[in-house]
Amino acid sequence: MNRRMPATETVRMALSTLRSNRLRSLLTMVGIVIGNASVITLVGVGRGAQGLAEEQLTNLGANVLFVVPGNNNTRRQGITRPKTLVLEDAEAIAEQVPSVKRVAPQINSNQVVQAGARSATSSIYGVTPEFVPVRSFEVAKGRFISSQDESGARAVAVLGSDLRTKLFPTGAAIGQQVRIGNQAFKVVGVMAPKGAVFGSNQDENAYIPLSTMVSRITGRDPIYGVSLTFISVEARDEQSTGAAKFQITNLLRQRHRILRDDDFAVRSQKDALTIVGTITGGLTLMLAAIGGISLLVGGIGIMNIMLVSVSERTEEIGLRKALGARSSDVLQQFLVESLVLASLGGAIGTLVGLGTVSLVAAFTPLPAAIGATTVVVTVGLSGSIGLFFGVVPARRAAKLDPIVALRSL
Structure with missing residues (x-):
């Protein structure tokens, strides 16, 4: 009866495979890096624009009203x-x-x-x-x-x-x-x-x-x-x-x-803040969605590279399964590889995005900033994308018939 491979061994083999193909791994992460950096930067800039508008309105005074014609x-x-x-x-x-x-x-x-x-x-x-x-x-x-x-x-x-x-x-x-x-x-x-x-x-x-x-x-x-x-x-x-x-x-x-x-309107600071919050909130959401598209493209890139990797490693997979590896072990290894690529790319992209937000805050009037929750959600999302788009290549690898795979040796 085949024994289940320890999780630590699965992770070790996944990391070893990624290290042996450093250039491919780096190029695969580029899409996730760009996607994460885009989300962090665009959300930070959007919040900066909202903060600047609110600061300007606050300077008008909390108890000031404006009566405008028309x-x-x-x-x-x-x-x-x-x-x-x-x-x-x-x-x-x-x-x-x-x-x-x-x-x-x-x-x-x-x-x-x-x-x-x-x-x-x-x-x-x-x-x-x-x-x-x-x-x-x-x-x-x-x-x-x-x-x-x-x-x-x-x-x-x-x-x-x-x-x-x-x-x-x-x-x-x-x-x-x-x-x-x-x-x-x-x-x-x-x-x-x-x-x-x-x-x-x-x-x-x-x-x-x-x-x-x-x-x-x-x-x-x-x-x-x-x-x-x-x-x-x-x-x-x-x-x-x-x-x-x-x-x-x-x-x-x-x-x-x-x-x-x-034929006139009476506006308060709270009215203006509500309008500004709605507009800038919608703008920030739109910018985040644009960055999310980059993440989606990065996930598709991971799936594409992993499918190529499955084709190239057919003999390796067949040999492992012939020696007793279970389909779940092969599935886990490919999922771990996808998760590592996406998470590492997400972490690098987050650092790039935080650096860009800091530069915007330092050299422009926008008080651009990003919250810890946004960072955690973005990194978690990139990892989830890695898992999601790694399922298809992992299942294909796990379903390989060892006899058919070994015929190519």
Whole structure:
């Protein structure tokens, strides 16, 4: 009666076979290495993109709401209302909504900013003094827009840190004059670096009084008055954001005489985080699926090479079975060979992927990172793929008739 081969002997023989064909073994692992590295890298980059977006949104403040004009689902038939948000809407929110602490109306306009021979195209923000506390910005040098600047429509400007560097690379900017469009402005402050928000670099902006923006750059609509780009609203605390959103929505519906669909939207940080999480989560899943295809191709490569190995080792298999080896012993040896190839390739690919993720995190703004669970799952998946695609070659080897196999000797 044939005795079962010890598992240690099966592993030893499998490793010996792989070592005797080093080049083939290495080439067989390439597909798994690429697949694992792709999954780790793409998932890490996807999580980095999600983390960057969430970090930018967090910088806006947990209790900040944004009132934006327009709605894709708006039906305009039979509804009388302002065509967009206006300054009176912001004033009404500040006066009539009890859960609101501060309101910062804003008008945006892209203009060329000049200082001597240097110039740069920049986003000009017409704002009020409330902009800084509501949006959690900081002034690095000088001062921000004051209430006197706003009431007097003064020609003063505050520059973002990057814009200041472009216009005044060697000298101080405070007290200097810049031209925004065709108008001269005195620089009274420089903002602290803020970074990008929603893909827009806030450090390249310039800030002027909202009243000055209306009187000198954008003008006033003869029918609707001062149209706003959006309104930033700071609720009294994070717990009040829900109440503030509800109260602002009701107030604007009354002011705009909304009968059916709103012509505005009130967005909170949580809404934005939910949207960003859904988008980036789907993106990460798609990237992981793309990497998974590489793993699948690597598994097919293992099966192909193992089938070739079975054909080349027909005499060896027949001799082993003639000397008493069981079909299960042959099956186990080929499965172990497939598992070793896939697991070793998975481990190497994981190291390559982790190295790539570290480089992305070090040299790009993306805080790319990968969790231990993802690493374990990916390595385990590569090993499972090795077992799955090694079954067919292993079964073919195990079913060889020793007499037929030995005829080829």
